[in-house]
Amino acid sequence: MSLLDIKGLTIHYITHQNTVRAVNDVDLSIDTGKTLGLVGETGAGKTTTALGILRLIQTPPGKIVSGEILFDGKDLLKESEHNIRMIRGNDISMIFQDPMTALNPIMRVGDQIAEVVYLHGDCTKEEAKERSLHMLETVGIRAERSTEFPHQFSGGMKQRVVIAMALACKPKLLIADEPTTALDVTIQAQVLKMINELKAVYNTSMLLITHDLGIVAETCDEVAIMYAGQIVEYGNLEHIFDNPKHPYTIGLFKSLPSLDKDVERLSPIKGLMPDPANLPTGCKFHTRCDHVCEDCKAIEPAYQEIEPGHFVRCLRVERGEI
Amino acid sequence: MGELVRVEHLKKYFNTPAGVLHAVDDISFSINKGETLGVVGESGCGKSTLGRTVLKLIDHTDGKIFFEGKDITNISKRENHELRKKMQLIFQDPYSSLNPRLCVYDLIADPLKTFHILKGEERQKRVFQLMDEVGLSKRFTYSYPHELDGGRRQRIGIARALALKPKFIVCDEPVSALDVSIQAQILNLLQDLQKQLGFTYIFVTHDLSVVRHISTDILVMYIGVMVEKSPAKELFERPLHPYTKGLLSAIPIPNIHHKKKEIVMAGELTSPINPKQECRFAARCPFATDLCRTQVPTVSEVFPNHFVSCHHVREINGI
Numbered sequence: 001m002s003l004l005d006i007k008g009l010t011i012h013y014i015t016h017q018n019t020v021r022a023v024n025d026v027d028l029s030i031d032t033g034k035t036l037g038l039v040g041e042t043g044a045g046k047t048t049t050a051l052g053i054l055r056l057i058q059t060p061p062g063k064i065v066s067g068e069i070l071f072d073g074k075d076l077l078k079e080s081e082h083n084i085r086m087i088r089g090n091d092i093s094m095i096f097q098d099p100m101t102a103l104n105p106i107m108r109v110g111d112q113i114a115e116v117v118y119l120h121g122d123c124t125k126e127e128a129k130e131r132s133l134h135m136l137e138t139v140g141i142r143a144e145r146s147t148e149f150p151h152q153f154s155g156g157m158k159q160r161v162v163i164a165m166a167l168a169c170k171p172k173l174l175i176a177d178e179p180t181t182a183l184d185v186t187i188q189a190q191v192l193k194m195i196n197e198l199k200a201v202y203n204t205s206m207l208l209i210t211h212d213l214g215i216v217a218e219t220c221d222e223v224a225i226m227y228a229g230q231i232v233e234y235g236n237l238e239h240i241f242d243n244p245k246h247p248y249t250i251g252l253f254k255s256l257p258s259l260d261k262d263v264e265r266l267s268p269i270k271g272l273m274p275d276p277a278n279l280p281t282g283c284k285f286h287t288r289c290d291h292v293c294e295d296c297k298a299i300e301p302a303y304q305e306i307e308p309g310h311f312v313r314c315l316r317v318e319r320g321e322i
Numbered sequence: 323m324g325e326l327v328r329v330e331h332l333k334k335y336f337n338t339p340a341g342v343l344h345a346v347d348d349i350s351f352s353i354n355k356g357e358t359l360g361v362v363g364e365s366g367c368g369k370s371t372l373g374r375t376v377l378k379l380i381d382h383t384d385g386k387i388f389f390e391g392k393d394i395t396n397i398s399k400r401e402n403h404e405l406r407k408k409m410q411l412i413f414q415d416p417y418s419s420l421n422p423r424l425c426v427y428d429l430i431a432d433p434l435k436t437f438h439i440l441k442g443e444e445r446q447k448r449v450f451q452l453m454d455e456v457g458l459s460k461r462f463t464y465s466y467p468h469e470l471d472g473g474r475r476q477r478i479g480i481a482r483a484l485a486l487k488p489k490f491i492v493c494d495e496p497v498s499a500l501d502v503s504i505q506a507q508i509l510n511l512l513q514d515l516q517k518q519l520g521f522t523y524i525f526v527t528h529d530l531s532v533v534r535h536i537s538t539d540i541l542v543m544y545i546g547v548m549v550e551k552s553p554a555k556e557l558f559e560r561p562l563h564p565y566t567k568g569l570l571s572a573i574p575i576p577n578i579h580h581k582k583k584e585i586v587m588a589g590e591l592t593s594p595i596n597p598k599q600e601c602r603f604a605a606r607c608p609f610a611t612d613l614c615r616t617q618v619p620t621v622s623e624v625f626p627n628h629f630v631s632c633h634h635v636r637e638i639n640g641i
Binding site for chain 2: 041042154156157184185186187188189190192211212213214215216217218237238241242251252253254255256257258259260262263265266267268269270272273
């Protein structure tokens with residue numbers, strides 16, 4: 001059985017002027033110890049999905065309209081606020097994109113990590129302190145530095161502190177929202193390597209949100225491609241990288257400049273992502289798709305399994321036309 | 323084709339309370355007309371400062387800059403102003419580099435106004451022509467930057483740079499704030515414009531796949547110094563400097579059959595303030611010896627047009 005099972009999750013932001021349909025009918029599942037990559041462009045609804053899992057959507061304007069989020073068999077959407085607080089940071093924890101703003105600037109880093117342990121673990125302050133020093137060593141920061149403040153650390157080091165904090169309570173699920181986007185490539189390589197090693201040690205499952213297909217290829221077991229609030233394609237690495245089916249997935253790969261092949265000219269996806277407050281009818285991608293037909297504009301494609309474990313949301317793939 | 327820009331031993335130091343910051347330290351290169359020099363490096367390595375110093379937007383500390391064969395290192399303010407017509411800059415962040423109170427038309431007409439180029443209908447025609455060239459449709463004429471997405475804003479930035487028909491453009495991370503599908507659109511636009519109008523670019527970026535795609539030559543910087551410079555393809559096929567090798571192996575490749583060489587570089591960039599007399603990469607280099615820690619390496623041409631700054635380049639690569 002999977003650790004996390006999301007079914008039909010729909011999240012809207014409702015304001016006076018309009019309704020932003022950020023996440024629409026999303027199904028996802030993650031098995032214990034596995035990593036799922038959630039890929040998409042800005043505004044695709046990746047972060048909203050993650051915040052939805054932790055029930056951190058600000059209400060109003062945000063609202064989880066429908067769906068189930070089964071974690072360890074329990075529906076998180078039905079839990080009380082008190083129970084959710086016990087789960088956050090303990091069973092499920094999150095690494096945020098920007099390490100510069102995720103830390104409290106006027107609190108020593110050691111104390112920030114110890115706070116999480118003390119709040120969730122059944123332990124004394126001294127034990128929490130000890131655990132925080134151990135976590136710092138685990139992520140490659142000398143224990144002496146625990147009394148320093150965040151501004152005394154570089155970006156890569158800050159992200160290590162955030163990771164230490166996220167893993168301090170040995171969570172079952174780690175949600176990493178673009179954990180390395182703010183870092184340089186060499187530092188990114190160090191941090192990704194470390195996350196992978198620690199994940200293996202603690203047998204943690206991970207939801208990795210990213211826009212970088214290179215990172216997905218190196219760290220994930222399964223991939224979900226998100227577009228305009230929907231999962232348009234889902235499968236394991238072989239399905240997505242060797243046999244992509246959805247025109248959007250194919251377009252993403254064609255947009256990337258290659259490091260080993262000579263491409264005179266890139267073939268970008270034409271146009272722009274639709275405004276989530278004003279989504280087109282039918283297939284959400286039809287305005288940018290090269291294979292669009294009349295039916296695509298009217299009929300909303302279903303999320304179909306085209307081979308075991310490989311799901312695609314496209315009318316023309318379903319009909320076997322492309 | 324002939325040489326357009328040449329830089330000799332360029333230095334730019336900043337005085338800071340903590341000491342002298344060596345942002346650009348003794349860099350030399352030249353760019354031919356119609357070609358693109360890619361400048362890569364990690365944040366804080368001085369690549370943006372290099373671009374701006376070459377444009378003379380900030381004063382250099384030492385060295386010489388030649389443009390169209392003429393020494394422009396010590397020109398007067400007036401000459402510098404005239405030079406703007408020939409050299410332009412495209413900024414990284416399309417969100418903060420445009421005046422939020424001007425509409426698209428005024429933003430693009432701005433450089434023409436500043437230099438009193440064209441009047442009335444002629445100017446209007448030129449603005450619409452520029453919008454057309456960069457792929458902005460006419461319906462955005464009176465839109466303000468906040469109404470547009472990142473890709474369209476970057477197109478405004480490009481149109482502004484093109485307005486004066488420059489010969490030389492420094493692109494400072496022009497696509498790093500954009501999503502991949504939009505990034506590809508902008509890269510294609512920059513390449514098409516180069517072909518049509520014969521621009522010469524310096525393309526500053528931290529994204530190595532972008533730089534390989536767009537550049538003729540690539541210059542790799544590390545804490546203010548040039549560690550390697552070579553034709554674009556050769557740099558990826560045969561990197562010689564240990565830093566370049568580490569940098570290349572750190573890029574995640576979007577291909578699951580790619581066999582990765584595991585060279586994860588330990589440590590981080592050291593401080594560019596009052597650097598010691600040593601190779602600046604020595605602290606992170608797996609091949610560092612006492613020589614590296616006591617002497618600054620010089621740039622040598624190891625293969626034709628392939629320059630490396632490393633004491634041990636020949637031993638490491640077996641050449």
